[in-house]
Amino acid sequence: MLVLWCPDWPVVVAAAVSGVAVTAPAAVISANRVAACNAVARRSGVRRGMRRREAESNCPELAVFPADDGRDARLFEAVARAVEALVVGVEVVRPGLVAVPVAGAASYFGGEHALVERLLDEVPVECQVGVAEGLFAATLAARCGQFVEPGRAADFLAPLPVTELDQPGADRAELVDLLRRLGLKTLGAFAALPERDVVNRFGADGLLAHRLARGLSERPPLRRRPPPELTLVEEFDPVVERVDVAAFLAKGLAARFCAGLAAHGLACTRLGIHAVTEDGEHLGRVWRCAEPLTPGGVADRVRWQFEGWLRAAPGERPTSGVVRLRLEPEETVEGRSLQLDLWRNGGSAEDDERAARAFVRVQGLLGPDGVLTPVLDGGRDPAGRVRLVPWGDPRERTTPPDATWPGRLPSPSPATVLDRPVPAQVFDAQGRPVGVTDRFQVTAPPHRLTIAGGAGRDVVGWAGPWPAAGDRRRPGPPRARLQLVLAGGTDEPPEAVLVHCAGLENPLWTVEGVYD
Structure with missing residues (x-):
């Protein structure tokens, strides 16, 4: 697998759109925390996950931009198109990161190094390339600019810190924190644990992380082939020429698409988005996801892709509107990881996301302490056990879980x-x-x-x-x-x-x- 990585992509595109110089420190903020920052900001002590107030105190001249996934995906389409001009089978992992199978292209261009040189010449932005077995190892190889020989992925990963498991979108912060407290500081130390013990202690999420640390693929290589009827085709009349119309239609299509997969006990991890325009132009892109896609995730990727197509530079955008859209599950897994709550319906994830966006907007008006959520913590009296945490901050206990609290009121606590x-x-x-x-x-x-x-x-x-x-x-x-x-x-x-x-x-x- 060859991975092309554009460092600090959200910051790069936000600064370019706002006209901020590339030499100025800049960061993208999401939920009052640093989601991404450039190298100039990091030299001043700014780090991903840091609260905005702390980041601005470390770097007073820091330029701050709001997170905008649509903007990131729309501008990244030019990079994906440049890679696709040389290599077939481009998969967008997330805006700023694309993966392609390397074997056929390397043979055509005369080797992996020759292919990488052509990619670096064609891609219009600063980027790094890495080659390794598996997406996880190839992503880390891209950050180092290395070529990992076949069969050497585990050796390459072994000395790296275990914090590398917490890649954007993976949501493994709690697992990584637990591994560090257990003394497993490197991927090699974690990979050395027996798989049976990992499953018993950390469950399915820990097993997936353990496979990555060992240099294996995220999932076993033999995947279930999606039945043909799971592909969703939609005809548009009138044609779709605006992004807002596409975003509105994407919500209903995503719900139907995921419902069809769920009826077969499946969930999608690689989504193919293909469109045909009124003039007969064929457009297509494949999105790879570390976790199974929810209806909200499918709708977001359809919206991002339409932004990339319809808002491209003149000469690169379609000459007419889209008349047909096809959503195709390129890869599926068992849908047990998408098991819904007993008391909630399939729209709960979208409702949670809508509520989260509303909370962030309120924080923007009232400040970070304008939205507080309760956390049940240690303490003796009922009022003292409730701790209010600003929205977006880690909801973690500050007291040891084995603390006895002599004199504490026994259960049940008052409602x-x-x-x-x-x-x-x-x-x-x-x-x-x-x-x-x-x-x-x-x-x-x-x-x-x-x-x-x-x-x-x-x-x-x-x-x-x-x-x-x-x-x-x-x-x-x-x-x-x-x-x-x-x-x-x-x-x-x-x-x-x-x-x-x-x-x-x-x-x-x-x-x-x-x-x-």
Whole structure:
């Protein structure tokens, strides 16, 4: 496999469209994090995955551009077309990266080195080329500008850091972080593990990464041949001459295409997009994907491809509109990785993507802290266990998973935790206030609860008390929590609440949470 890689492609095209000099530091931002940056920015300390604020503090003169997949794909069409003029079978892995089978072309041009020289002369932008067995090894070889001999892919990969597994679009950050914490710092160390142990510990995702680290292909070489009826052909009347019309039509076509694959238990990993214009011109491109395509992924690639065709430079774009479109699954895998949620339908992925774009737009208006999402973390009290994380930041626990948290409220936790606890009073059967002793015991069984001076409700069940966080060592009145089950009325169902008590004499009670 020969891979041609255009370094920092999103930054290159964004700077070119905006008229920014190539010598200026620049970065593309997505979800308030650096998605790509050029070499000038990296020399100033900017790195992929860094938050925007940190990147701009490291490089105050940094030019920042929003992420735009359509722009990247549209301008990359010229590069793919230049490669296709020399080599048959071009596959666009993502904008900035194309792969082609090297055997036939190398024989025609007199060797791999001669082929690479012709490619570098024809491609109109700066690029690097690598040759190796398998797409993963060839991609890393392109970044190094190396030719890896047949059968030597594993040796080439062995000294490389395990972080190389987290390629754009692969979503292996958690796996890579776990491997590093386990002491597996290189691809060779990971590849040395027995495959059986990898499957037992890391599952299917770990097995795929293990195959890549060993220099094997992403999937076994014998793939199921797609049945002919899975190809989707659509006729357009009137013809499609605008990208927005193509994008609108692509959503429905993508849903039908993926539904046809799912009916056979398949998912697509190589998508062929072929079109015929009104004047009889034939257009085609193959997109390779590391993960099986969802309907949203198919629609995006159809839209990107139409942008590349219809917005190409004069003389390179079609002379008329598209009258026929054919979506062909060039390669399929079993569709188990696309198993849907039990409670959601097939449109959930698109809904999630639409919500994510809305969150990013709100962040652009209100700042990175304008959209926060809750993460359940370690802690003793219910409110302290909820940590708010800005949208786009890693949703990871900050406390060790084996932390015991002595004094923590046992499960179940309240479904609703009140921002401001509501004052309450707890009485025993004789109507006397209930308090908590220095040994964290109630002075009498709770019998009746009043909330905010309202009507009292009988307590039909209770559990606790549990010492509140840190109160065994903190001076002052004893503090504890109880779970109370309140009797229902004629118009009210039974209800369970979490209450907090401070003090023995004149105890202060508050309601902190409500259970469903």
